[in-house]
Amino acid sequence: MRVRHNYGMTRTPPEGRPSIGLTRQTQVYLAGLQQQRPHLPVDPERLERAAHAAMTAEASGYLDGMPQAMQANLDAFRRWRIVPRMLRNVEERDLGITLFGHHYPAPMLLAPIGVQSIVHPDGELGVARAAASAGLPLIFSTASSAPLEHLAAAMGDAPRWFQLYWSKSEGFNASIIRRAEAAGCHALVVTLDTFLLAWRPRDIENAYLPFIQGVGIANYLTDPAFNAELAAPARDHPQGAIEHFLRVFTNPALNWDDLRWLRAQTKLPILLKGILHPDDARRALDFGMDGLVVSNHGGRQVEGAVASLDALPAVVDAVEGRVPVLLDSGVRRASDVIKARALGAQATLLGRPYLWGLALAGEAGVREVLANMLADLDLTLALSGHRTFDELTRATVVREPA
Numbered sequence: 269m270r271v272r273h274n275y276g277m278t279r280t281p282p283e284g285r286p287s288i289g290l291t292r293q294t295q296v297y298l299a300g301l302q303q304q305r306p307h308l309p310v311d312p313e314r315l316e317r318a319a320h321a322a323m324t325a326e327a328s329g330y331l332d333g334m335p336q337a338m339q340a341n342l343d344a345f346r347r348w349r350i351v352p353r354m355l356r357n358v359e360e361r362d363l364g365i366t367l368f369g370h371h372y373p374a375p376m377l378l379a380p381i382g383v384q385s386i387v388h389p390d391g392e393l394g395v396a397r398a399a400a401s402a403g404l405p406l407i408f409s410t411a412s413s414a415p416l417e418h419l420a421a422a423m424g425d426a427p428r429w430f431q432l433y434w435s436k437s438e439g440f441n442a443s444i445i446r447r448a449e450a451a452g453c454h455a456l457v458v459t460l461d462t463f464l465l466a467w468r469p470r471d472i473e474n475a476y477l478p479f480i481q482g483v484g485i486a487n488y489l490t491d492p493a494f495n496a497e498l499a500a501p502a503r504d505h506p507q508g509a510i511e512h513f514l515r516v517f518t519n520p521a522l523n524w525d526d527l528r529w530l531r532a533q534t535k536l537p538i539l540l541k542g543i544l545h546p547d548d549a550r551r552a553l554d555f556g557m558d559g560l561v562v563s564n565h566g567g568r569q570v571e572g573a574v575a576s577l578d579a580l581p582a583v584v585d586a587v588e589g590r591v592p593v594l595l596d597s598g599v600r601r602a603s604d605v606i607k608a609r610a611l612g613a614q615a616t617l618l619g620r621p622y623l624w625g626l627a628l629a630g631e632a633g634v635r636e637v638l639a640n641m642l643a644d645l646d647l648t649l650a651l652s653g654h655r656t657f658d659e660l661t662r663a664t665v666v667r668e669p670a
């Protein structure tokens with residue numbers, strides 16, 4: 269089943285099907301799933317618990333982040349409340365948005381998440397197919413368990429972006445950007461907050477690092493520049509490529525001036541992911557960046573970090589509408605997408621929730637999580653009194669009373 273990227277604007281429900289007021293596109297997407305729905309928990313907290321119960325201890329520990337930073341992301345969303353508006357004729361709605369000249373069905377992308385095969389054998393390929401069926405853009409991670417070309421092939425012409433882990437190897441960086449362009453990615457998202465992997469208590473307790481087993485480095489193993497760099501003895505030694513990956517992955521010397529090199533590499537729009545300070549946002553614009561992703565990496569890098577949503581308004585003010593600002597970290601339900609949009613995020617990235625779907629039911633689980641999110645988004649947009657996301661403003665939300 270394939271759904272084109274045009275949600276809404278039609279009132280007729282699919283034949284013989286009672287309408288509960290969803291846009292036609294949301295109905296069609298849900299209807300297509302009826303036969304194969306795994307029926308996962310719809311509530312995100314229950315979904316999370318079920319997924320963690322189904323995973324190995326190592327995968328469960330790896331998905332977790334630091335308790336305070338993760339909780340801060342969720343608390344920040346809870347502190348904002350939507351103020352619904354009445355009697356505004358919201359019968360015809362359009363959830364679509366446009367970013368960098370491309371139309372997408374909803375203000376939601378799938379966040380780049382590495383090493384997905386540790387939660388389910390469907391891994392990134394299952395996620396790619398599920399994203400394609402919803403028409404929602406998937407951001408391929410550099411640290412994927414499958415090469416980006418395989419994911420692109422599984423998606424047909426459905427939209428995808430590429431996330432870059434900017435390694436110490438200039439040859440690899442240049443090569444992987446070329447590959448992302450060739451695979452039809454619409455934009456390059458450069459993740460700045462993970463130039464080292466943080467002190468992650470659960471992984472340390474489990475003595476766990478996925479790459480040691482060679483998981484999550486498919487883009488490196490298939491890269492001609494990366495392979496050319498391997499010394500001959502390393503090439504003959506199965507662990508050689510893994511050791512080389514570990515050497516080049518960490519890159520703490522990166523600084524702003526390096527963005528000049530990156531800017532010269534591609535004409536694709538470049539977004540910086542991990543921006544939390546308004547001065548960094550302004551600086552990104554000085555270096556010709558095309559967008560920002562406000563993110564604390566799902567609370568996985570700096571314990572006690574500011575919540576993404578709390579950092580958003582100052583970044584949006586600093587940017588003054590010059591480039592799109594996106595947000596992730598803590599998006600769990602449609603109302604979170606609406607709150608983020610009201611506070612100035614053009615779109616949000618959905619992270620862990622789709623991984624929970626993957627863990628429980630592979631590709632079908634991801635499809636279901638996405639379908640549930642879209643239906644919730646469609647209804648919550650309407651019930652809060654809006655036909656499009658452009659109608660949301662800061663006045664759509666209030667902070668909870670102290």
Ligand SMILES: Cc1cc2nc3c(=O)[nH]c(=O)nc-3n(C[C@H](O)[C@H](O)[C@H](O)COP(=O)(O)O)c2cc1C
Nearest residue numbers: 379380381382409411459565566597598599619620
């Ligand atoms: C298991 C896991 C792996 C991740 N891998 C990557 C990655 O490869 N590249 C990246 O930019 N971000 C990665 N992230 C961060 C996500 O892109 C996103 O910022 C985060 O999941 C948002 O937080 P949330 O899932 O709590 O909403 C990863 C997150 C998780 C949970």
Ligand SMILES: O=C(O)C(=O)c1ccccc1
Nearest residue numbers: 382383411462484565568
């Ligand atoms: O674990 C992560 O958060 C992450 O971003 C990552 C980093 C390197 C490889 C795979 C995932």
